[in-house]
Amino acid sequence: MQDFEKTMDIQRATIEAERCLYCYDAPCMAACPAHVPVPEFIQSIRSGNLHGARSILQEAHPFIETCGRICPEEAFCQSACARGKIDTPVHIRQLHRFVTDATDAADRIELPGATAGKIAIVGAGPAGLSCARELRSMSFVCDVFEDRQAGGVPSQEISTRRYPREVEQRELLFLMSRFVSHVHVQHVTDVTRLKSEYDAVFIATGLPAESELKIEGVQLAGVHRARELLRKMRSGTDSGVGDRVGVIGGGNVAVEVASMLREEESERDVVIIYRRGMKEMKAFKKEIEEATALGVTYQFLAIPDKVIGSQHVEGLQVTQARLSCEDSSGRRSFDALPGSSFVIPLDTVVIAVGQRPDEGVFPGIDRSPSGLILVGDNMQTNIPGIYAGGDIVRGARTVVEAVCDGKKAAECIAAYVTGGR
Numbered sequence: 001m002q003d004f005e006k007t008m009d010i011q012r013a014t015i016e017a018e019r020c021l022y023c024y025d026a027p028c029m030a031a032c033p034a035h036v037p038v039p040e041f042i043q044s045i046r047s048g049n050l051h052g053a054r055s056i057l058q059e060a061h062p063f064i065e066t067c068g069r070i071c072p073e074e075a076f077c078q079s080a081c082a083r084g085k086i087d088t089p090v091h092i093r094q095l096h097r098f099v100t101d102a103t104d105a106a107d108r109i110e111l112p113g114a115t116a117g118k119i120a121i122v123g124a125g126p127a128g129l130s131c132a133r134e135l136r137s138m139s140f141v142c143d144v145f146e147d148r149q150a151g152g153v154p155s156q157e158i159s160t161r162r163y164p165r166e167v168e169q170r171e172l173l174f175l176m177s178r179f180v181s182h183v184h185v186q187h188v189t190d191v192t193r194l195k196s197e198y199d200a201v202f203i204a205t206g207l208p209a210e211s212e213l214k215i216e217g218v219q220l221a222g223v224h225r226a227r228e229l230l231r232k233m234r235s236g237t238d239s240g241v242g243d244r245v246g247v248i249g250g251g252n253v254a255v256e257v258a259s260m261l262r263e264e265e266s267e268r269d270v271v272i273i274y275r276r277g278m279k280e281m282k283a284f285k286k287e288i289e290e291a292t293a294l295g296v297t298y299q300f301l302a303i304p305d306k307v308i309g310s311q312h313v314e315g316l317q318v319t320q321a322r323l324s325c326e327d328s329s330g331r332r333s334f335d336a337l338p339g340s341s342f343v344i345p346l347d348t349v350v351i352a353v354g355q356r357p358d359e360g361v362f363p364g365i366d367r368s369p370s371g372l373i374l375v376g377d378n379m380q381t382n383i384p385g386i387y388a389g390g391d392i393v394r395g396a397r398t399v400v401e402a403v404c405d406g407k408k409a410a411e412c413i414a415a416y417v418t419g420g421r
C-alpha cells in the first residue's frame, strides 16, 4: 500500500515546530472544530516532550490518530495559520500525525466512578464515540448501539493507505475499552423506546444511505454503488469489478473509490466522470492529487445520459457540458450542449453521487426536507432528552466536525440529566 505522506522524523518535526509564531490569540486553535490547543502541543514538540504533546492533543480530541492522518487541515487549522502570511503555514496536521506516530496511546486518564446516569449512544462513529468519551469522563455510563462496525465511516470505507488498520485498532481499542460499557450490535429503529430505558439518547448515525442516479440502465450487471464497494475493499474482499471502470461523481466518495480501485489493480483503467471541471469538484484537493498520482483519469464536463448494454455494462452515454454562471454556493453551474452526446466504453459503472440519511428510522424525530435531523442550539431534537450530532445533522462533513458535535452534545446531555447540578 503506497503511503503518499511519510511521517516526519524528530529533526524535521522540531524544525517545523520552530516555525510556529505562538500567536497570543491562536487563530489555528479557533479554526480547529475540536479546538486543539495547537501552539501548546507544538511547543511541547519543540521542547522534546512528545508525551506531553500527546496528552494535550488527546485531552482536546478523542480521534487524534484518525485526524492526524485524514483531517483536511487546509480547510481548518492551517487555513488560519499566521505564518502563512509570511511564507507558508506551519504543517500542523503533519505535526499532529508525528506526535501520534511517535508515542503510544498511554492510558493516563483517571476516570471517575460511573454514578451520574446512563446514556444510549446510537452509532459508534466519530460523533458517537467522542460523546461517549466525554460523558464517561463526567461519570456517566455509556452504552453504544452499532449496526455495522465501531469506528464509523473511517473504519468501514476509507482506504487502508490513508487510514491503516493498525492506527484504527490503536484508536478504537483505547476508546471502546475505556469509555464504553456495553456495545449492542443492533440496527436501532426507534429511539423513543430507548429513551424510556436510558436517561438520555444521542443519535450519531451519519449518512448510511447512497443517493440514486436516475438514468436508464442502472439495473444492468456491472453497475455498482460506491460505498458498498468501499466497504468490501476496506474489509479486504475483492471488489470483483472489471478492467475499464467509470466512476460517476466529483466528491470524496468518488475519489476514494476510484483511488482504491486503482490500488487494488494497477492495470485497471479508472476514469472519474463529472459534470463540471476539476476546480468545481467537492473532494479534498489532497485526495484528488493522490488519485491522480495513482493513475486515475478524468472525463470532465460530461453529463451521464444512460448506461449502455444488453445484459452487462458496455459503456456510458454522456452529453458534453459547458460551465456557466456561479450558483448560490459559489460553484459554477453547467449547461448541456445539445447534440454533443458520445459513449465512453466501459465494463463497470460505479455510482458515487452522494450520501443520504436513512429516513426509514426514528419515527417522531423532526427532520429537514433532505432527511437531516433537526436540532436546537443545545443539540436536542424535538423530543426532550434525545440529542443528535455529526453528519446526520450537518450533512456530509468531516471527522473533526463530528468530534466537535460529540463533545458539545456530551455537555448538553450532562446538563439535561443533572438538571444543572
Ligand SMILES: Cc1cc2nc3c(=O)[nH]c(=O)nc-3n(C[C@H](O)[C@H](O)[C@H](O)COP(=O)(O)OP(=O)(O)OC[C@H]3O[C@@H](n4cnc5c(N)ncnc54)[C@H](O)[C@@H]3O)c2cc1C
Pocket: 070, 071, 072, 122, 123, 124, 125, 126, 127, 128, 145, 146, 147, 148, 149, 150, 151, 152, 153, 154, 157, 158, 186, 187, 188, 189, 204, 205, 206, 207, 208, 230, 252, 253, 256, 355, 358, 361, 389, 390, 391, 392, 396, 397, 398, 399, 400, 402
Ligand atoms: C468515502 C469517504 C471518505 C471520507 N474522507 C474523509 C476524510 O478524508 N477526512 C475527513 O475528515 N472526513 C472524511 N469523510 C467524512 C467523515 O467520514 C464523516 O464526516 C464522519 O465519519 C461522520 O461521523 P459520524 O459519527 O457523524 O457518522 P459515521 O462515521 O457515519 O458513523 C455513524 C455510525 O452509525 C452506524 N449506524 C447508522 N445507522 C444506524 C442505526 N440505525 N442503528 C445503529 N447504528 C447505526 C453506522 O454503521 C456508523 O458506524 C469521508 C466520508 C466518506 C464516505
Ligand code: SF4
Pocket: 031, 032, 033, 034, 035, 036, 038, 061, 067, 068, 071, 072, 073, 076, 077, 078, 092, 093, 096, 400
Ligand atoms: S484536528 Fe484537524 S483541524 Fe484540528 S489541529 Fe488536528 S489537523 Fe488541525
